[in-house]
Amino acid sequence: MAFPETFLDELRARVGLVQVIQRRVKLTKAGREWKGCCPFHNEKTPSFYVNEDKGFYHCFGCGAHGDVIRFVVEQEGLRFPEAVRSLAAEAGLAIPEESPEARERQKAQAGLHDITSAAATWFTEQLGGLSGANARRYIEERGLTPETQKRFLLGYAPDGNKLKSALAKHGEAKLTEVGLIGHAEERDESYDRFRNRLMFPIRDPRGRVVGFGGRILGDGQPKYLNSPDTALFDKGRLLYNLDLAGPLARKSGRLIVVEGYMDTIALAQAGVEEAVAPLGTALTEWQLQLLWRVVPEPVLCFDGDAAGKRAAERATLKALPLLAPGQSLRILTLPEGQDPDDLVKVEGKEGFEARLANASPLYEYLWQTVVAASRADTPETRAAIKAKLREHVGTIADKDVREQYRLLTDDLFFRHFGWGSRSAAAPLPPRSQPQRWPRDIAAATHSVLIGLLNHPPVAADNPESVARLTIGNRKRQRLRDGLLSALGWNPELTREELDETLRADGLAAIIDEARDSYSLHYSFTSARSDEARARSMLATMLKALADYQDVAVEKIVVQNELRELDEGEDSDRDERAAALMERRRELSAAERAINERLARWHEDHGPDPDLRARSTHGHTPEPEPGSPAQADDRDVAGTKAA
Structure with missing residues (x-):
């Protein structure tokens, strides 16, 4: 069976070359490529390279070379059609029907890329000509440089039917097939589809021009006009600039999706x-x-x-x-x-x-x-x-x-x-009451984060507990993750060295905000406390908080599973429900025990009012738990104690 080339292109684009080869070859990253020992000949020093961006593998030892389909043919002993069917099933692609009509369509597609490429070149030439003055003025107003124009092959489609004449050697049928000219049935005549428009060639992942977008210059509708769907162009299966952005994105690990051509070009x-x-x-x-x-x-x-x-x-x-x-x-x-x-x-x-x-x-x-x-x-x-x-x-x-x-x-x-809210009319506890363990776990977690910045050895000795902390504020999550990363490279960092490292990583503003906004002052949040005592207290509270939050999260999971059982029809539902309810009771008991332990620790060890006066960070007095001032700090978004 002869498969359409457009289908094979889709298949190659859809199936990951590295993913397929890694089933048989251990690959490691080597710059933009991957390398490993060649599966086609025996070797101890890797000379087999895979280029995902360009879609091929090559061995510098034996000369083996090919794409994902050839690799499956050679390594799995399949014939070409069998390899194609296997990969298509993996990618979820339907095999095109074999028929005289399909063969005719495939034959008709031959040479269409030459026509779209010729049209892109012609549009570029018009942009530099006399008729392209308005288009050049628009480009200048948008601040695009000549290098950018060249990179994106910007062009101009003049008024009239000049493209039809310029590419007449290809024939109206082919020009119609690639969407460059249309047909006015009432007048029984053809016309250029794109007229008085700034032209944006659209390329497939292999860099071949397959269609166009055109922006009207002056009055007229629609503002943007795209090629119609053709044998080469399917707007739902293409992304503008993927051929250029894809390789760079694989290297940087980021890919941004914007709405239009000009946004893409301006960012580039x-x-x-x-x-x-x-x-x-x-x-x-x-x-x-x-x-x-x-x-x-x-x-x-x-x-x-x-x-x-x-x-x-x-x-x-x-x-x-x-x-x-x-x-x-x-x-x-x-x-x-x-x-x-x-x-x-x-x-x-x-x-x-x-x-x-x-x-x-x-x-x-x-x-x-x-x-x-x-x-x-x-x-x-x-x-x-x-x-x-x-x-x-x-x-x-x-x-x-x-x-x-x-x-x-x-x-x-x-x-x-809120997990459960008190009546709005209920009075707040009087300020003369002794401080109890704070209901807002996030405030305590925030203070622990400040303590870890002050005492890096505690974080270095307890990385799992630090990683388990639930930190709802996204900026402080970044700060916690940066702290773990820095100490992972060098567990011996001092407080000053850690601060310098994190600031060099772009976290200076987050550090300053975190230090200026915490509300619970313990010995480990002060730079002037006894070092040994502060570290001991910090390690104790860190472990207890991590345990408490783990239990709270598991309770949510168990509750969700119970809800799913209520909605389902499993034969063993009663047995599973009983087990889940028993687990929920165990978790509730564990939560109460940890909460009581934290409450006792809180009453015995802090917060110390004197620490606020001695603080070097200019903090405001700590609000009472449950007060409006503490409620305003909810951006730390932590779980509340039940």
Whole structure:
């Protein structure tokens, strides 16, 4: 069977070459490539290289060379059609039907890439000619350099039917087939599809021009016009600039999805070169899979207007059923009315990348979207929010990812609305009461984080407990992770050396904010306390907090499993429910025991009012637990004690 070349191109793009080869060869990263011992001849020194970006392998020892299909043919002893069918099944691609019509279509496609390439060259020539003056003026107004124009093959389609004449040797039928000319049935005549437009050639992942986008210059509609679907061009299966951005994204580990051509180009010119764009439509499942083939967590960065927000929400819901371990999205919400082009011009590469670093995880964006679209002032409206979250989370196909989303969105719900709230009319405890263990676990966790910055040896000796801490504030999560990373490289860092290292890693603002905003002052949060006593107290509280939070999280998991049993029809439901309820009782008892231990420790060891007076960080007096001042610190977003 002769397979269409377009189908084989899709297959090669869909199946990971490294993934297939690693089943038989142990590969290690070598710059942009992978290397290992050649499977085609015996060798002890690796000379076999795999280039994922270009889609081929090569052995410098024996000369073996080929793509993913050839590798399967050679290594598994399959014939070419069998190898194609095997890989297509793995990629979820349907095999094209073998028929005289299919063979005719394949024959007709021959040479179409030559026509689109010739058209791109012709459009580029027109941009530099007399008729291209308005287009050149528009490009200058948008701040694009000649180098950028050349890199993206920008061109101009003049008024009239000049393209049809210029490429007449290819014939109207072929020009129509690739979408360059249309046909007016009422007048029974053909015409150039693109007229008086700035032209953006669209390339496939192999860098071949397969279609065009055109922006109108002056009045006229539509503002942007794309090629129609053709034998070469399917707008739902392509991403603008993926051929250039893909290799760079694999190296940097980031890939940004923006709305349009100009956003992509402006970012690339500013030095953010890993940007792609859908082709005038909402992101499709196919495009999401293309993104995930490049990086595990692409960042969606749509315009900060109502349309951009709707596009991000649609993409979020489209992605949920496709999520898998290590495969998700992040969402960068731009200021109202701004787009990436505007933003990078004002803030530069550094400012834009700082925003990228703070893009929201998908679960957090989902939560924000649902809450922003709902009232939450009554039990009924809050229940509706919870129901909507569970409805969305329920669409996730992967069981493990779905469970993690339920856990995290439940945690956000409880943190935002409270595990159980006291009547608003209930009086606050009088300030003369002795301090009790704080109900806001996050405030204590924040203080422990400050203690770890002051006493790095405690973190170096207890990395697992530090990693287990639940830190809801995303910036402080980065600070905790940076601390663990720095001490992983050098466990002997002093307080000053750790501070210097973290600041050099770009965490200076987060450090200063964290030091200036904690509310519970223990001996380990002061730089003037006895070192040995402070370290002992910090280690004790660190371990207890980590244990407490682990128990609280497991309780949520058990509660979710019980809820699933209520909704299911398992034959052993009663037995499983009894086991889960027994586990919930055990966890509740453990939670109470840890809470009592923390309460006793809190009463015996702090917070010490004198520490506030001796503090070198200019803190304000500590609010009483449950007071409005302490409630204002909820951005630390920790779990409350029951």
